[in-house]
Amino acid sequence: MAADIGSGDETSLSDDVSFLCVGLTVVDMITVVGKYPEEDSDQRGISFRKQRGGNASNASTVLTSLGNTCQYLGVLPSTSDPDYSGQPELSLQQFMSNAGKSLHCFTWIHFELRPNVEDYLHMLETVEEYRTKTAQRTGKEPHTVTPYVSVEIEKPELSNPERAMMLADVIFISKDWARCKGWEDMTTAVSSASRWCRPHCTVICPWAEEGAAAWCNNEVVTSTASPPGEVIDTLGAGDTFVAGFLHTIARHKTVSESLNFACKLAAAKCTIDGFKGLQGLVKIEVR
Template sequence: MLCVGHVCVDMINICSSYPEEDQKVGTTTKVNRCHDQRWQRGGNAANNCTVLGLLGAKPSFLGTIAGSHEKTFLLDDFAKYNVDTKHVVVHEDCDCPASCVILSMETGSRTIIHSNKNLPELTVEDFRKVDLSSYTWVHFEGRNVSNVVGMIEVVRKHNGSHKDVKPVIISVELEKSKPELSSLIPKADVIFVSKDYAQFQGYTDMAQTIDKIHSETRPGSLVICPWGEKGASARLKEGQIVSCHAFPPDQVVDTLGAGDTFIAASIFALAQGHKPEDSILFGCRVAGAKVGVRGWEPLSHLFKDCDFLPAVEDSNSRRDVVMNTT
């Protein structure tokens, strides 16, 4: 599986509560404490790779990385989660994108302040250098839209010239409140639509979102819409909408990357041939587990010991995810 998108350094501050303006938050402050502070690799596609690696897949990351001192940290952290980075494009003399993240223990919320000074986005020419015959699935983070459209066309041409093998499945994420993301809807085989994007378009619930988005898709495409604490829904190629509830933990600890976790877990199940309804159920279960732990490392032990991994229906043969993939 190849995940295409962004990677950055997340500078995470875990506080008792979200600080007020001009408030000092320290490790010994009684009113509001900083309980932990750490660096963590971030970015939607990078997080997708982390979860896929933890689940036992063989993910690859494709994106740009600055040739600054943070490069070693990012590449070492990818390797820690068995993520292949041979395709990354390094730009020397650039600053590494970074996010300052405040996690509130009181509410579980995460506030992100992001900065990308001068790191160029991935180009279509960068993408053409990848040997797509090595992959069964390519997932695109919803950013750098004009170039992503061109990259998807590269995958389509690859599928058209390799009709003797299973086509590479294309998925995209529509997350941010950006109108240009709509141009990706008719391009992909699987479309993940976030609650934020849906509400930006004026949709009020999962069913309405799926109906509206589906009207713009390719024939046979799968539309999936996670909606936080309300679970997730998907529209089957027969037209039926299936839904599943969320799996909140006993205590919300860290919501950072929950949406990325849902997408990665759903892709993991779909790519193995499981039905969409089973796949989004699996996605909700894994995302719920993520919200209940801090960071990513605890998930490796949870996935090893927890019995919800076999909950996705076993399959001896891969089912078709979409009808039209060329």
């Protein structure tokens, strides 16, 4: 799917791309220190603040900062108490009541797969059914019909997340999840994970300072990591990578170009505090 999106076909998507990010919002408790800490070192805190976080929430922030129209769907925490651990997950019923009748409004829906995997599978199936019916009505192939779908699989403890791969066009797998499968490098990870995916899909795996790899069209594409310069704040760098890839692949860039942009954007994010000012740090020609 992503191969078709990023093929350079100017008629496939307009520049007005509308995203929906589905998943977690949390309240991050952030302690500010004098300089970026070395591993296992101690420093006196200068200040403390609370900041909205969570993978899907952060991705929506970055997509918006890059100039996209983006909405977020999830359950907000009822308190910012650091001892609170009872936040509920988004249910299928909540997804249907808030987005089920407006799927046509979105170019792309990004799902952060959460522990209630069964609910998320039904959400993905709902989108798949909509695309199939639209394809039948318009005479198109289902994988060319919007909204396109991406899924992020991060936590090793997720129950059988492979089932979600067959329902997505782009799949992001984390280094931790890849290692729990026994894959010790990013190229092995994307090529091995591809066996659970349908044709036309793309599998992405960022691997920290080694860069990132993608499997697409039976080939592996890699991108080296970009040196970030002075590191200020790494919180949300992975979510920035995801958003950067989606931002560019949805605008007709190739998988290789999108991967390179995502790596550069994630590195640039590490040089600023939070996400404010992210736009403009990395330039890429977007048609």
